[in-house]
Amino acid sequence: xxxxxxxxxxxxxxxxLPGSINGECIPAACAxxxxxxxxxxxxxxxxxxxxxxxDAIVTQYAEFAALVARDxxxxxxxxxxxxxxxxxxxxxFGWLDGPPSISRLLGVxxxxxxLHGGNENIDWIEQARDFHQLFYGHAPSxxxxxxxxxx
Amino acid sequence: xxxxxxxxxxxxxxGHPRRTVGxxxxxxxxxxxxxxxxGPNGSGKTTLFRTLLGLLPARDGQIEVAGxxxxxxxxxxxxxxxxxxxxxxxxxxxxxxxxxxxMGRIAHGSPFRQPSRQDRALAAEALHSxxxxxxxxRACTEVSGGERQLALIARALAQQxxxxxxxxxxxxxxxxNQLRVLDCLSSLRARGLAxxxxxxxPEHALRIADRILFLKQGQLIASGGRELITPAALARLYDSxxxxxxxxxxxxxx
Amino acid sequence: MPSSTLPTTTRSSLQPVLLLGLVLLLLLAVxxxxxxxxxxxxxxxxxxxxxAGPTSVGxxxxxxxxxxxxxxxxxxxxxVVWQLRLPRIAAAxxxxxxxxxxxxxxxxxxxxxLVSPDILGVAAGAGLGASFAILAGLPLVMVQFAAFGGGLxxxxxxxxxxxxxxxxxxxxxxxxxxxxxxxxxxxxxxxVKVLADPSVQLPSITFWLLGGLHAITLTDLALVSPLLxxxxxxxxxxxxxxxxxxxxxxxxxxxxxxxxxxxxxxxACATLMTASAVAIAGIIGWIGLVIPHAARLLAGAEFSRLLxxxxxxxxxFLLIADSFARSVxxxxxxxxxxTAFVGAPAFLLLLARQGRSA
Numbered sequence: 001x002x003x004x005x006x007x008x009x010x011x012x013x014x015x016x017l018p019g020s021i022n023g024e025c026i027p028a029a030c031a032x033x034x035x036x037x038x039x040x041x042x043x044x045x046x047x048x049x050x051x052x053x054x055d056a057i058v059t060q061y062a063e064f065a066a067l068v069a070r071d072x073x074x075x076x077x078x079x080x081x082x083x084x085x086x087x088x089x090x091x092x093f094g095w096l097d098g099p100p101s102i103s104r105l106l107g108v109x110x111x112x113x114x115l116h117g118g119n120e121n122i123d124w125i126e127q128a129r130d131f132h133q134l135f136y137g138h139a140p141s142x143x144x145x146x147x148x149x150x151x
Numbered sequence: 152x153x154x155x156x157x158x159x160x161x162x163x164x165x166g167h168p169r170r171t172v173g174x175x176x177x178x179x180x181x182x183x184x185x186x187x188x189x190g191p192n193g194s195g196k197t198t199l200f201r202t203l204l205g206l207l208p209a210r211d212g213q214i215e216v217a218g219x220x221x222x223x224x225x226x227x228x229x230x231x232x233x234x235x236x237x238x239x240x241x242x243x244x245x246x247x248x249x250x251x252x253x254m255g256r257i258a259h260g261s262p263f264r265q266p267s268r269q270d271r272a273l274a275a276e277a278l279h280s281x282x283x284x285x286x287x288x289r290a291c292t293e294v295s296g297g298e299r300q301l302a303l304i305a306r307a308l309a310q311q312x313x314x315x316x317x318x319x320x321x322x323x324x325x326x327x328n329q330l331r332v333l334d335c336l337s338s339l340r341a342r343g344l345a346x347x348x349x350x351x352x353p354e355h356a357l358r359i360a361d362r363i364l365f366l367k368q369g370q371l372i373a374s375g376g377r378e379l380i381t382p383a384a385l386a387r388l389y390d391s392x393x394x395x396x397x398x399x400x401x402x403x404x405x
Numbered sequence: 406m407p408s409s410t411l412p413t414t415t416r417s418s419l420q421p422v423l424l425l426g427l428v429l430l431l432l433l434a435v436x437x438x439x440x441x442x443x444x445x446x447x448x449x450x451x452x453x454x455x456x457a458g459p460t461s462v463g464x465x466x467x468x469x470x471x472x473x474x475x476x477x478x479x480x481x482x483x484x485v486v487w488q489l490r491l492p493r494i495a496a497a498x499x500x501x502x503x504x505x506x507x508x509x510x511x512x513x514x515x516x517x518x519l520v521s522p523d524i525l526g527v528a529a530g531a532g533l534g535a536s537f538a539i540l541a542g543l544p545l546v547m548v549q550f551a552a553f554g555g556g557l558x559x560x561x562x563x564x565x566x567x568x569x570x571x572x573x574x575x576x577x578x579x580x581x582x583x584x585x586x587x588x589x590x591x592x593x594x595x596x597v598k599v600l601a602d603p604s605v606q607l608p609s610i611t612f613w614l615l616g617g618l619h620a621i622t623l624t625d626l627a628l629v630s631p632l633l634x635x636x637x638x639x640x641x642x643x644x645x646x647x648x649x650x651x652x653x654x655x656x657x658x659x660x661x662x663x664x665x666x667x668x669x670x671x672x673a674c675a676t677l678m679t680a681s682a683v684a685i686a687g688i689i690g691w692i693g694l695v696i697p698h699a700a701r702l703l704a705g706a707e708f709s710r711l712l713x714x715x716x717x718x719x720x721x722f723l724l725i726a727d728s729f730a731r732s733v734x735x736x737x738x739x740x741x742x743x744t745a746f747v748g749a750p751a752f753l754l755l756l757a758r759q760g761r762s763a
Contacts, residue, residue, distance in 0.1 A: 008605075013619060015607065022604070042736040043612050044616050045619035047442050047490075050444050051445070073488060076484065093512075099603075099605075204659055226661050227662075231661070235659035237653065237659075238658055240653060241652075243516040243518070245705075246707055247705070257660055258661025263643060263646075264648055265644070
């Protein structure tokens with residue numbers, strides 16, 4: 001089971017600990033939370049990232065993704081070097097967290113595919129439209145979803 | 152003795168922004184003399200002193216220090232002419248007596264400097280001349296009230312000021328310490344300093360004053376030498392019974 | 406005559422010894438901090454990494470295809486020491502020094518050994534600025550600027566109000582205005598918390614307010630160091646003159662010191678230092694209150710002796726607290742909580758001991 005670090009906040013140093021409601025998507029996607037310790041949300045330092053050495057990193061924060069792209073420290077992490085850094089969609093609601101809602105039913109499938117591979121040809125925009133039509137009775141347009149899913 | 156008085160006030164009106172406390176006050180002080188101010192509580196003694204020192208703006212009249220108007224003096228220049236020993240100074244921290252006296256040297260020179268050897272020598276000399284050199288390293292919170300008062304006088308000396316203004320310097324001291332402070336002021340007069348002090352005890356004025364002023368409700372009602380201290384005059388000053396005053400004075404008359 | 410504190414005679418002759426002792430404490434704290442942290446690092450490895458010097462992160466491993474494990478590991482050790490721990494140590498020292506100095510300065514100015522740098526509301530203002538910025542979803546750098554600006558704004562309001570008040574003692578006016586404005590800004594923080602999105606923004610705000618050095622970068626240090634040192638310099642140069650502020654306004658003026666101007670300069674410097682420290686570290690309390698007090702017990706109240714002791718003790722203390730914050734549990738303990746747990750009981754102890762005066 002790969003270890004996954006779920007990064008929150010614009011510096012990515014906030015994370016849900018194992019057992020926290022914000023991190024429920026991780027075991028649901030057949031992964032292990034890289035963070036260790038009891039509790040809910042926690043602040044960690046970059047030393048923790050080096051120590052835990054997660055196999056993959058996922059975030060919903062575009063600002064953090066931009067930081068990762070340009071900061072030498074984050075670039076040096078094994079997960080980032082191996083191309084296993086993922087920016088999760090957050091439109092119309094967070095797919096993994098922020099808030100931890102039913103959109104996770106969609107997001108966990110997305111995350112699972114990212115982590116474990118599988119059908120590369122899934123049209124996630126279409127999946128999202130179907131999902132929202134089923135649960136909300138309204139499907140956002142392709143344009144509305146496109147920018148969030150461009151990562 | 153110089154001809155220009157070190158400190159002079161003409162037709163001085165004193166008070167606070169909303170209230171006049173005294174007016175038409177004239178006084179002069181020259182080197183080598185002690186001027187004693189007597190007056191009941193609330194007569195304006197402290198207000199007068201603060202105005203003379205430039206700590207409170209005068210409502211009217213002129214004040215001259217060494218012949219120059221008060222307004223022409225900068226704070227630091229004034230500190231080398233006038234020194235103030237206030238009533239009941241607060242002691243939030245336990246400075247040593249030497250540190251207290253050294254503070255008198257702060258304004259002499261650049262604001263960014265540390266005490267020089269000369270500063271320390273002057274402070275030591277001031278402590279020595281007041282007989283408290285052996286207490287230099289003691290905390291000011293651990294010495295007696297009289298010794299603390301002497302330290303404040305030493306600070307005024309360290310300022311190398313020519314005029315000492317003391318606001319009731321003996322009011323909270325025991326008898327022994329009172330005499331000690333008075334003797335000290337006498338010897339400072341002998342060194343040529345001008346001394347202005349206020350007191351509640353006429354016998355102190357009799358002991359050391361060259362000239363005496365009576366201040367009542369902000370007015371100078373009498374001025375003269377020691378002959379001013381009579382039961383009748385004091386009764387008028389303190390609004391009291393003449394016989395009572397005479398009896399009180401008699402206990403202290405030699 | 407029995408004394409509750411070290412006799413002054415002993416104090417002045419012990420001053421060089423005291424400073425030497427405090428410097429040693431600082432060096433020990435630095436050494437201890439180098440080997441504390443989540444990443445396992447032995448003293449030997451730390452020493453090797455220090456000797457090797459700072460190498461750029463990552464590039465040494467990219468170029469060579471068959472890079473040995475030791476090369477990658479060595480680069481990681483170097484990263485931990487040079488990129489993560491040393492900047493954090495420097496930040497802890499700077500923030501500790503800044504807060505302790507600001508506290509000592511305010512205590513001298515307000516003639517009260519129980520005053521904290523937040524008396525004029527700088528922490529509340531910084532907290533509000535940061536909270537607003539997080540609420541508005543601004544990038545991290547803007548949050549720091551907002552915190553800095555908020556702190557300055559709060560103190561400016563207090564000083565402005567206090568200078569308008571004519572019929573009270575100026576010190577009392579400032580304290581009262583500080584309490585009022587501090588409370589106002591704290592209420593603002595509560596309002597922001599109510600309006601914030603509870604799953605995303607509220608945790609960010611809460612964590613920021615609790616304080617911590619885990620996210621310190623070299624950029625933070627580069628921005629804040631000139632401000633901190635620039636504000637410390639006038640306080641250092643004026644360290645003898647500051648003693649005059651502990652006298653009454655009348656006495657200080659009579660010995661030749663322009664009290665109002667000196668107070669304004671010192672408030673500006675202390676506020677700059679505190680606002681800069683809070684901008685990068687969040688709200689860390691009790692350092693500014695307890696450290697100068699402890700330094701005063703060791704070195705005496707005279708400010709030119711108090712200041713070096715305060716600087717050294719403040720830096721060491723925060724560094725030790727930070728080392729603790731990142732090694733005692735699996736995740737980071739907020740620094741503000743730690744300093745409160747240590748500082749508040751220490752404060753109560755000092756209060757109880759202080760029978761007459763310190």
